[in-house]
Amino acid sequence: MSTVQDVNPRVRGIRAPVNLQGLAACISEQIAQSVKKNFKSVIDVSSGDPHKAGMPPISFIRQVMAVCLYPELLKKKSLPLDVRQRAQKLLDMCSGGSVGSYSTTSSGLPQVQKCISEFITRRDGGVPSHPEDIILTVGSQKGLSVFLNLLTSGEGKTETGVLTPMPCPHTLPMLLDMTGLALVPYHLFEEQGWAVNLDELHRALEAGRVHCEPKAIYISNPGNPTGxxxxxxxxxxxxxxxxxxxxIILAEEVHQDSVYGQDKEFISYKKVLSEMGKTYAETMELVSFHSISTAHIGECGLRGGYMEVINIDPAVKKYLTVTSSAPVLPQLAMEISVNPPRPEDSSYNSYTQEIHHIEDTLSQNAKRACEFLNRVEGMSCQPSMAGLFLYPRVHLPPHMVEEAKRLGVKADMLYCQRLLEEEGICVGAGCENGQEDKNYHIRLCILTPPSTLEEILARLRSFHHRLLEKLIEEVCIFIEVGQDSSVSEIAMGRSLKGRMMESTNLNHAKQRLIGSKKASEKMIGPEFQVVSLGSITSYPVIMNTGAPQGCVLSPLLYSLYTYDCTDTSNSNIIVKFADDTIVVGLTRRSILTGCITTWYDNSTAYNRKALQRVVRCAERIIGSELPSLQDIYRKRCLRKAGRIIKDSSHPSHKLLKLLLSGRRFCSIRCRTSRLRDSFFHQAIRLLNTS
Structure with missing residues (x-):
């Protein structure tokens, strides 16, 4: 295989994986080599890996597995009796009494299958589960992959499609690519807490039938990553x-033991199906997936899972076990997870305490993080009711969206990359979860120690505030759209016009107006328009749109022109008057606060009040609160001083030095009020009082 062209075309068609974890590992290596960063360590919460995020494993599970791996520990009286008894029971299930042997059947160890079916029967209130319907897999995703391969067929309009929620688990889009199945998206409703909507399912199905043949629907309950x-x-x-x-229903139910929302409970698809009568219970094909990579167990690295197949033809079922069975060790871990210690066992109390600690941490972290993120300007987050993730919406400034376009990457991916580089926090981008619209999101695992979560949230807020500073401090630009719109466009300049056109729907309005021009061509004659600035006059422009002032056609043209004018960007607002429309937007050039650390403290109280009135006027125009000039000045002073302190090569580094106590900075002598109000003196005062 000498070239990429020799690679299987289906493999080449798999969407490129995001390598933020690789970047995180590279940054961690740099820190280990004493490369200076603004943070001491990288925190990766992009995947649902509780142990990686700092949560401890369950003692009982690790103890039993340790004994299984090294049976000599059976003789150690220091281990609880029930641990040694369980380990011996599990070893007896293995061929030769060793976890190093192959599984006795391709669908898993029969005793483990039986334990899982008993667990499902208890969970569903007595609805029977049969061991022969249980197939042990190398994680839930591998089980899903095996089943999807059975569905793969056709090309073009006959290609098999799978209705897939948007957002979906971040590994699912690549998995569908790998198996050669068409992804048919159905959107979850964010404003309803990411609920499933029946009308949307019908819409998605009809849209999917245009280019493929949908044969399955993927369900994530509790939702991953929405909760x-x-x-x-x-x-x-x-x-x-x-x-x-x-x-066919493909139900991912791996977070069934992680429900913490008030008045919420997990109900399996199998349980509901069994209670809907024989018409459904005996004919509806259902495949349910579960895993040990969950909140309580968290043994992600062992890659253990199972699928339960309901109403699947036995002749089809045998193909699910064609591939080699799951390794023995994760099968044993699965047995422990579905069959925990009982009240009479010596490990019961410690096991219960550890489980309750995980449940409390997850519930409290979910509430704390959601409330925190909803207070951060430019973020919003729906409350999570279950699972390991929060999926907040991030309102990105136009300059980052434009930069992402230039770089050829998704805007939310660029956001996550910059967050990792500047703050050492690795989160997942919403585009990984299949979202392609302009409602950008990030994904973060919240099952971490509370102190770690606080650090994550603080770093995230710091980064996001820095990102939005350019918008918060910008000056409002008014663009008149009416009979003299061409004049305004010439005055704005082409680059600013382009940015504003992209952030509103003005282009659609123009097309609507041009389309209506032919019908009223006799009423609209060509006009010459120029822009004058002092003694300078622009080249004339011929206007073929618009109407004379007072013309009876003007209201019609105005309505057509502005019908599609909507504020699609958070930085714009549209105000409509009787005969014209004003689009209020934010430019990317900071005029009001430029070099504020240089001039602010030497400005008079009168000038400061005048400038603050400009800020208040801008607040009324854009309909949101802006920081005061004093707050901006203080923040920038501290930030600039901090950079000088860290940079020993800076010419002014020696001016900002600590006293012998190491707590305060040394003051600089001065004789004039002008020098006293300069940057370095004010920075030292702020550093000593902050």
């Missing part, structure tokens, strides 16, 4: 929808 928990009514609607349209 939405489906109620019985929603599940029944989805089952009826799938049955009516002959779709």
């Amino acid at each position: 939405y928990v489906q109620d019985r009514e929603t599940i029944e609607k989805v089952i009826r929808f799938a049955a009516t349209n002959c779709l």
